[in-house]
Amino acid sequence: MTAAPTPIRVVIVDDHAIFRSGLKADLAPDIAVLAEAATVEEAIAAVAAHQPDVVLLDVHLPGGRGQGGREVIAGSAAQLATTKFLALSVSDSAEDVVSVIRAGARGYVTKSISGAEISDAVRRVAGGDAVFSPRLAGFVLDAFGTAEVAVEDELDKLSARELEVMRLIARGYSYKEVAKALFISIKTVETHVSAVLRKLQLSSRHELTRWAADRRLL
Amino acid sequence: MSAKMYRSQQRMVAGVCGGLAEHLGIRVGVVRAVMVGACFFFGAGLVFYGWLWLLVPLAGDRTSSAGTLLDDDGNPRLKLFRPAQGAVVEDNTTTRRQRIPVGFREVLIGGALVIAAIAIFGGQQGWALRLGTLIPLLVIILGAVLAWMQLDNTRRVGLLNAAKMNTPMAMLRLGGGVALVIAGVLVIVAGSGSWALMWTSVVASLAVLAGVGLVLAPWALKFWREFQEERAGRIRETERAEIAAHLHDSVLQTLALIQKSASSPADVTRLARAQERELREWIYQDSAHSTGALVERVKAVCAEAEDLHGHAVEVVAVGDAELGERGNALVQAVREAVLNGVRHGGTTVSVYIEAGAQGVDVFVKDRGPGFDVATVPADRLGVRESVVGRMQRNGGTAEIISSADGTEVRLHLPHEKPATEEAK
Numbered sequence: 032m033t034a035a036p037t038p039i040r041v042v043i044v045d046d047h048a049i050f051r052s053g054l055k056a057d058l059a060p061d062i063a064v065l066a067e068a069a070t071v072e073e074a075i076a077a078v079a080a081h082q083p084d085v086v087l088l089d090v091h092l093p094g095g096r097g098q099g100g101r102e103v104i105a106g107s108a109a110q111l112a113t114t115k116f117l118a119l120s121v122s123d124s125a126e127d128v129v130s131v132i133r134a135g136a137r138g139y140v141t142k143s144i145s146g147a148e149i150s151d152a153v154r155r156v157a158g159g160d161a162v163f164s165p166r167l168a169g170f171v172l173d174a175f176g177t178a179e180v181a182v183e184d185e186l187d188k189l190s191a192r193e194l195e196v197m198r199l200i201a202r203g204y205s206y207k208e209v210a211k212a213l214f215i216s217i218k219t220v221e222t223h224v225s226a227v228l229r230k231l232q233l234s235s236r237h238e239l240t241r242w243a244a245d246r247r248l249l
Numbered sequence: 250m251s252a253k254m255y256r257s258q259q260r261m262v263a264g265v266c267g268g269l270a271e272h273l274g275i276r277v278g279v280v281r282a283v284m285v286g287a288c289f290f291f292g293a294g295l296v297f298y299g300w301l302w303l304l305v306p307l308a309g310d311r312t313s314s315a316g317t318l319l320d321d322d323g324n325p326r327l328k329l330f331r332p333a334q335g336a337v338v339e340d341n342t343t344t345r346r347q348r349i350p351v352g353f354r355e356v357l358i359g360g361a362l363v364i365a366a367i368a369i370f371g372g373q374q375g376w377a378l379r380l381g382t383l384i385p386l387l388v389i390i391l392g393a394v395l396a397w398m399q400l401d402n403t404r405r406v407g408l409l410n411a412a413k414m415n416t417p418m419a420m421l422r423l424g425g426g427v428a429l430v431i432a433g434v435l436v437i438v439a440g441s442g443s444w445a446l447m448w449t450s451v452v453a454s455l456a457v458l459a460g461v462g463l464v465l466a467p468w469a470l471k472f473w474r475e476f477q478e479e480r481a482g483r484i485r486e487t488e489r490a491e492i493a494a495h496l497h498d499s500v501l502q503t504l505a506l507i508q509k510s511a512s513s514p515a516d517v518t519r520l521a522r523a524q525e526r527e528l529r530e531w532i533y534q535d536s537a538h539s540t541g542a543l544v545e546r547v548k549a550v551c552a553e554a555e556d557l558h559g560h561a562v563e564v565v566a567v568g569d570a571e572l573g574e575r576g577n578a579l580v581q582a583v584r585e586a587v588l589n590g591v592r593h594g595g596t597t598v599s600v601y602i603e604a605g606a607q608g609v610d611v612f613v614k615d616r617g618p619g620f621d622v623a624t625v626p627a628d629r630l631g632v633r634e635s636v637v638g639r640m641q642r643n644g645g646t647a648e649i650i651s652s653a654d655g656t657e658v659r660l661h662l663p664h665e666k667p668a669t670e671e672a673k
Contacts (some may be wrong), residue, residue: 065477122535143561165599169565172603201565202612203599 035044038063039157042081044074044103045089047121050142053209054087055227057146062153065238071095072109075106083114084157090120090138101134111135115156125170133232160221161228189227196223258305262356265301267390288363295363356394360387385436392429396421497528519559526552543576543609544569547602558591560598568604572662578643579662583611585635586658590615594656608645608663616655636660 039062044053045070055064065081066141068074071094078086086107092099095106105114118136120127121143128139137156140149141164163171175189189197192213199209204223210217257267270277309506354633364387415523428445435451512513544566551562572579583600590598594617601612632649636658640647 069638122533164602165563165565169567172567198601198603201567201603202657203563203614244465 039085039153040081040083041085041087041153042066042068042074042077042083043085043087044068044077044092044100046091046093047089054149057149058153059147060070067179069093071099071102071106074103075146076112078103078107078114082110085153086114086116087153088116088118088131090118090122090131100131100136102180104131104134104136108135114218116240117152117156117162125173128167128239129174129231132167132228135232137228138163139167141166155221159225161224163197163200163224163227165201165203168197171227172201175230178205189230192231193223193227196220200224254305256302256305263297263298263302265305265309268305272368278330282549289366290362357391360390360394363655383535385433388429388431388436389433392426392431392433395426395429445594495531500524500530515559519556521558522555523552524560526555542571543604544570544602545574546580547583547600547611548582551587551598551600552593554584554587556596557588560591560594560596562587562591562598562600564602566602566604568602570604570607570609575643575645575662578639579609579611579645579660582636582639582647582660583613585632585639585661586613589632589636589658590617590656593617593620596655606664608661610662611660612657613660614655614657619653 038060038100041058041062041064043051043238044067045054045055049088050067051067055067058064059143065083066077068077069092071092074086074088074092086223088100088103093102095102099122100116100118103112104222107114107116116136118128118139119142120131120132120139121141122128132139133249138152140162144164145150155162171189172194195213196209199212200206204212204216210220213220216224229232253270254272256264257271258264262280265279266280269275270280273280284294284298287297338584343490427461435447470524503520507517507520544564548568550565553560571577587598587600590613594615596616599614601614602611603610636649637647640660640662643662645660647661650657650659
């Protein structure tokens, strides 16, 4: 595991106080919550002031120009090198999820996730890896297509191995189980997932942010 | 006799006569005859008609001016702005669109006839009516009518749907009307004086217009903003009402149920999950997958399993497929597998559906204690018959992999027609 010896410094951004306190109580002891924020402005200020390792970021936030989590990431662009964002949402909408990932979040988990799982996800993100929930993996597969197709830009398609990894994650496998099933190391799985994340963020294929609407045409 | 006068929807021109007839309790024909007759008294009928047209709202306007007009029944807006209303409004506009050309043509013909009559009548009386003044006057009137028709349209539809107001046709009509009026005025002015005089007067009038416009612009802007705000507020209120109605029907009921069964965690979880699912469906219905048969049905059976056992079933779907009879078998097999998962696994069950070019794959995974597939007793039909047997009978395959970390059921159903020989 990628747990750091010093506690991972975290800022929680969510507009629901109940959820924030619940999450705080759920997080493992090696994760220290520096601050909480409830709006876009508060979040940007808190991130700038505390320079946390990880920001747990709700996708839907009041304030700002109404773009929620995306705006927080955009507003914290200066910290993006040191601060990682992990998106949290109850939303099922592909547009919400993919847009926040494309804004720069390193992962996405649903709010119904357990305390242990979220602590694990925080450690993973802090260690520089990407965190994919089964649903996000499903979105990725849907967006990039599951078949091997010839495309000009390497960013526009997933390699066979990446496809396999995404499929297993969508099936509910943990990284460890993926590694075991594919006879590769966890490190390799993490590399594949990070590569997929990078493609998801950089690819212009189908204008991925709008793809939620487009995909109904497929 | 109705208390308030509205212009009729069943109209020839603008519905004034119909509305007046309804208001006074007289037959429409009589009102129309009187109106036409009055036209011959120095055009009194025409003026009266135009006046009523401008001032009397159309019957359908009641909803749009509800901001000031509170309706008879207690809470008007909640009812007035139910979605069904939108459909009605839409209907009005379409019927209107069909009606306008007819009404407009009749106005044109009628107007021409009236002008001709006046010209003939005037000629007999020895009035020196020159065509040079008559035609510009005609053009001005035509332009004004065009612009006003637009206003009429705007007033009725615009309040409900501002987007409609900016249709090219509407802008064209308004612009055409204004252009006609200006052209008419110019011709009249030009006819009465020299060109040099006309230019100075044009410049002077433009200056006056610009000055007045400058003074009035902030006001107009303010009114426009207030109007927009009010409209936005009303739309928000509509949405709020709709959401409130939905929440009342679903969430509040569920919360009440949860409070009642607070002593049973299993019930609470189940109720919460069911409500969550229902709410998600409602919120994300627009961005949901096209309702292809398979995913929808798998989701339905997963929801059923969730309700039965209170464990979450997460469905992730990629692509979708339409499957007939064999689809039924697949869905039934999935159902059995999911039920087994929630029953014996006792944890969250992940379902992944992938419908690709090769066929449909479904994976059902739980994190329960697992079991040894080989040692399943023969009398346990669940796995052997309902899952494996069913898939095989329909040309598919089923695999069950179980370990201490959980169980995964893998179902594969190839597409029927092509490439049956390369069955995986």
